[in-house]
Amino acid sequence: MLAMALSTAPAHAEDGYELWLRYHPLATEQASLYRSRASQLIAGSATPTQTVTRKELLSGLNGLLGREPTSSDTVTSDGAILVGTPSSSPLIASLRLDTKDLGKEGYLIRSVTVDGHTATAIVGNEDVGALYGAFHFLRLVQTERSIDRLDVRESPHIKLRVLNHWDNLNGEVERGYAGASIWDWWKLPDWRDPRYTDYARANASIGINGTVLNNVNAGAEILTPRYLEKVKALAEVFRPYGIRVYISVRFSAPMEIGGLKTADPLDPNVQHWWRSKADEIYKIIPDFGGFLVKANSEGQPGPQDYGRTHADGANMLADALAPHGGVVMWRTFVYSQTNADDRAKQAYTEFKPLDGHFRDNVLLQVKNGPVDFQPREPYGPLFGAMPKTPLMMEFQITKEYLGFATHLVYLGPLYEEVLSSDTMAHGQGSTVAKVIDGSLGHHTLSGIAGVANIGANRNWSGSDFNQANWYVFGRLAWNPTLASRTIAEQWVRMTFTNNEAFVKPVVEMMMGSREAAVDYMTPLGLHHIMGPGHHYGPAPWDASEARADWRPVYYHRADRNGIGFDRTRAGSDAVDQYAPPIAAQFNDVKQTPEQLLLWFHHVPWDYRMRSGHTLWYELVAHYTQGVDDVKHMQETWRGMDGYIDAERYQQVAAYLAIQEKEAQWWRDACIAYFQSVSGLPLPSGFAPPQHDLKYYESLTFKNVPGYSSW
Incomplete structure (x- = not known):
């Protein structure tokens, strides 16, 4: 089986396929030390999940230590590993370990003594x-951490931890930069690519327990019997790894494949159609997770087409799924071209009045910021505004706005920044993390979603460093209070090497990469x-789109007098969608964090920043710093030559060269444009753009990766 053969293959050129499950031999001294603590494996194989657990441990320890532990039913020497549950293993039951608060997915890892022998118990x-x-x-061993005197107790903070695949049935991936979809719908259900198993392994290793298989801009065809059989095949592959499947559904499906004349959620025939469809799905896939819905957004059909609310639409679907234990994840990413109000306000305006009107099995899926996955946004105001409704986070793992596949941008700091933001909704300490884990509103249902960056490329994500964003999402989905730096170090050790001379500089490079991207793309x-x-690429001059809120000029509002979107009480008043202490801060130009200054304020070019320099100077300085930071990343990486395999080293080096070129393009194009608007000379000491503004405006691009029509 490919998934297990990977870790035992002889040394070869690396292509990134193994991800962080790279069970390559540890140094001889380390391997010898761990072998004495992993001499036996006592693990059951009575169920599919027990079987894959046993295989993973045997494969991982054999790859890391150069020797597979012996299999046994009893502890006969020091260094045994006991794996299972109290109900499946009399030996584990005899240890009388306290598991009552672990829930269904939690576990403990405890150093124990059995019949006078030292052992490690892994128990759920x-x-x-x-x-x-x-x-x-395995992560402890792989990162060379001590496994003596273990006392680990872990349970997920968030119940539903899912990937959202924006994969279309024709193989395209919207905003996907790693090739075509990994789902070969044409060959399913008869051919189940071993890659699907490796996908499940990778997700389970970081605690992801659900996957939405298709694009939120969904067609109705996936609900037909032919495609449900294909979904069933994937569900069967994923089930042993604790992963449930979900599908995005089109709200107008009753009309498109059901023959009805309406999709009105209050119409009895529509309600009956969805109930029957849910019954059909659960007969085929008994542990089906539920539906993800994008409705009345960017042209998608929805309940507002019939004068109904989002609650009416979500509740109708929730009622169909409820008898089977399914959930509805209803996206709040809504904005209308007929609504002239600030686009950043529209989700709050539509959903805030509906707080408490949704069924218990509905989660509102809210993007991390109020616009759209930008390099930096304030947290979305809904996170502090709907205490009666469970909200789930939606992060974007694929880098739609952060350099696609080729820019090295580690998203851990972005995720951590949002999750640690204090909404002040219930006083100080009301962080976004506490909203989405349900603790703040005392909700039993909680969730977090990441828009997947996975494709058919051999290295899964388009580049090795993009894999880190999949990894950090899963780790923070399990525990949103973890530090992104700690996670980055784990990933580097598992993916490349434990050599400190490599680990420390590369982690530093990763931790600064997101801020560098903000600086060379969208500072302040x-x-x-x-x-x-x-x-x-940059296009701050563009006003070509039919919709005002798709035009860059709508957002920066640069003119001769200044730059920025006035969202204060004197402007669009988006500030008052936040709790009063936060609103007061954002409303005051002096109190607003400078990293969000132009999000909330239209500021004169000669406005004095905290540094004492003018806004114009700081804007040019940030753009320049972003390019310099990428050059420093290149210097750091050049010093890593020889520590890892040549293949992966060379690809990263090539991508960093692309990133430097494109960072320079961003810097120069934006400075050229904003200088043309402001009429100001370039501040002293800064190099002018390499080309004039007309050159940058003339650049056009066709067949850009990840861009597909719906």
């Missing part, structure tokens, strides 16, 4: 918990100034 209440514990144990609160449609 259910098989999937033991699987997660096994991956944790600028946003949405990329090329229209494909979102590749």
Whole structure:
């Protein structure tokens, strides 16, 4: 089986396929030390999940230590590893370990003594918990952490931890930069690519327990019997790894494939159609997760087409799924071309009045910021505004606005920044993390979603460093209070090497990469100034789109007097969608964090920043610093030659060269444009753009990766 053969293959050129599950031999001294603590494996194989847990441990330890532990039913020497649940293993039951608060997915890893022998117990209440514990144990070995005197106790903070695939049935991936879709719908259900198993392994290793298989801009065809059989095949592959499947559904499906004349959620025939469809799905896939819905947004059909609310639409679907335990994840990413109000306000305006009107099995899926996955945004105001409704986070793992596949931008700091933001909704300490884990509103249902960056490329994500964003999403989905730096270090050690001379500088490079991208793309609160449609490259001058809120000029509002979007009480008043203490801060230009200054304020070019320099000077300085930071990343990487395999080293080096070239393009094009608007000379000491503004405006691009029509 490919998934297991990977870790035992002889040394070869590396292509990134193994991800962080790269069970390559540890140094001889380290391997010898761990072998004495992993001499036996006592693990069941009575269920599919027990079987994959056992295989993973045998494969991982054999690859890392150069020797597979012996299999046994009893502890006969020091260094045994016991894996399972109290109900499946009499030996584990005899240890009388306290598992009552672990839930279904939690686990403990405890150093114990059995019949006078030292041992390590990896225990969950259910098989999937033991699987997660096994991956944790392997991570400790892989990163060369001590496994003596272990006392680890872990449970997920968030119930639903899912990937959203924006994959279309024709193989295209919207905003995907790693090739075609990994789902070969044409060959399913008869051919189940071994890659699907490796995908499940990777997700389970970081605690992801759900996957939405298709694009939120969904067609109705996936609900037909032919495609449900294909979904069933994937569900069967994923099930042993604790992963449930979900599908995005088109709200007008009753009309498109059901023969009805309406999709009105209050129409009894429509309600009956969805109930029957849910019954059909669960007969085929008994553990089906539920539906993801994009409705009345960017032209998608929805309940507002019939004068109904989002709650009416979500509740109708929720009622169909409820008898089967399914959930509805209803996206709040809504804005209308007929609504002249600030686009950043529209989700709050539509959903805030509906707080408490949704069924218990509905989660509102809210993007991290109020516009659209920008390099930096303030947290979305809905996170502090709907205490009666469970909200789930939607992050974007694929880098739609952050350099696609070729720019090295580690998203951990972005995720951490948002999750740690204090909404002040219930006083100080009301962080976004506490909203989405349900603790703030005392909700039993909680969730987090990441728009997947996975494709058919051999290295899964288009580049090795993009894999880190998949990894950090999963780790923070399990525990949103973890530090992104700690996660970055784990990933580097597992993906490349434990050599400190490599680990420390590369982690530093990763931790500064997101801020570098903000600086060379959209510093000081600028946003949405990329090329229209494909979102590749800078285009702050563009006003070509039919919709005002798709035009960069709508967002930066630069003129001779200044720059920035006035969202204060004197402007669009987006500030008052936040809790009063936060609103007061954002409303005051002096109190607003400078990293969000132009998000909330239209500021004169000669405005004095905290540094004492003018806004114009600081804007040019930030753009320049972003390019310099990428050059420093290149210097750091050049010093890493020889520490890892040549193949991956060379690809990263090539991509950093692309990133430097494109960072320079961003810097020069934006400075040229804003200088033309402001009429100001370039501040002293800064190099002028390499070309004139007409050159940058003349650049056009076709067949850009990840851009597809719906």
